[in-house]
Amino acid sequence: MLKSLNKKYPFNDNLKVNVRSIIAVSLGIFLFLLFFQPFTLRNPDFNNRLILLATFGAITLVLLSIFRLVIPSIFTRAFSEKHWTIGKEILINLLFVIFNSVSFSFFARYVGKIPITFHTEIIMVIISITAASVLVVTNQMYLLRRMAEVLSNGNQDEENGENDSIASSEIEFESENKTEYFQVFAEQLIVVRSASNYVEVIYRDNEKVYKKLIRNTMQYTEKLFTAHPEMIRCHRSCIVNKNYIRKVERKANGLALHMFDYPQEIKVSRQYILKVKEALKVK
Numbered sequence: 001m002l003k004s005l006n007k008k009y010p011f012n013d014n015l016k017v018n019v020r021s022i023i024a025v026s027l028g029i030f031l032f033l034l035f036f037q038p039f040t041l042r043n044p045d046f047n048n049r050l051i052l053l054a055t056f057g058a059i060t061l062v063l064l065s066i067f068r069l070v071i072p073s074i075f076t077r078a079f080s081e082k083h084w085t086i087g088k089e090i091l092i093n094l095l096f097v098i099f100n101s102v103s104f105s106f107f108a109r110y111v112g113k114i115p116i117t118f119h120t121e122i123i124m125v126i127i128s129i130t131a132a133s134v135l136v137v138t139n140q141m142y143l144l145r146r147m148a149e150v151l152s153n154g155n156q157d158e159e160n161g162e163n164d165s166i167a168s169s170e171i172e173f174e175s176e177n178k179t180e181y182f183q184v185f186a187e188q189l190i191v192v193r194s195a196s197n198y199v200e201v202i203y204r205d206n207e208k209v210y211k212k213l214i215r216n217t218m219q220y221t222e223k224l225f226t227a228h229p230e231m232i233r234c235h236r237s238c239i240v241n242k243n244y245i246r247k248v249e250r251k252a253n254g255l256a257l258h259m260f261d262y263p264q265e266i267k268v269s270r271q272y273i274l275k276v277k278e279a280l281k282v283k
Helices: 015-036 046-074 086-110 118-159 218-223 273-280
Strands: 170-174 181-185 189-195 198-205 208-215 231-235 238-241 245-251 254-259 262-267
Touching: 015 046, 015 118, 046 086, 046 118, 086 118, 170 208, 181 198, 181 208, 189 218, 189 262, 218 238, 231 262, 231 273, 254 273
Parallel strands: none
Antiparallel strands: 170 181, 189 198, 189 238, 198 208, 231 238, 245 254, 254 262
16 A cells, blocks of 8 residues: 555646636536525525635635645645655645645625535535546646657557667566656656665656666666667666667777767767667677
């Protein structure tokens, strides 16, 4: 159970998709309350009733914006793809459900003059859970579409005979004690380096470069790339993605690789120089 909660979970940080989803969910709550009228409103004026019902949607709009837009923009590191997990996703949705249900209750009781009963509270909680669930499903559909586009582009390149195209399958890094997981697409990987008892994964995501440390060996990590010929072992402590190689420099003591989005020069050891030359078609 704990292992499942610690698994990586992709957080959707696309502002446009999030804003559109939040507005749609809030509008949906207003329309549901308007047409199904689960609450007994004592205000006889139709316009006032519309304002009261619209306020329920506005409460959800504000709280979803806080939990999905404001807080992630402040704590960007915690909400980044490499730190976000299933457990955190469950927690933030649970907090939203609690805050939204409590806000509904206070507004209904003190502003809308709606009698608060057990039945009314259950309806408010169900509405809050439904709002959170719809947003999660919407975000997952967006992420799946994005993944499908990446895979589609990779398959299209392969059909066109572009053998040097970037593989689009997802790679799962796992720590030795099986307590930590890290998933990333092969096309995002730039460099994988040994760092003492850890492996340092440098990858690109949404125009930014990130680093992730995971406790394991290079020998284990290299086996993850058997189906990814673009990942080349150039040193006993370094594996590079050949699609990110900007320049190959010849030096007196061998070859040196210069990468995109990675400022450090990477030396090719004598043990792997022939394999690197073959992969890069360098004489």
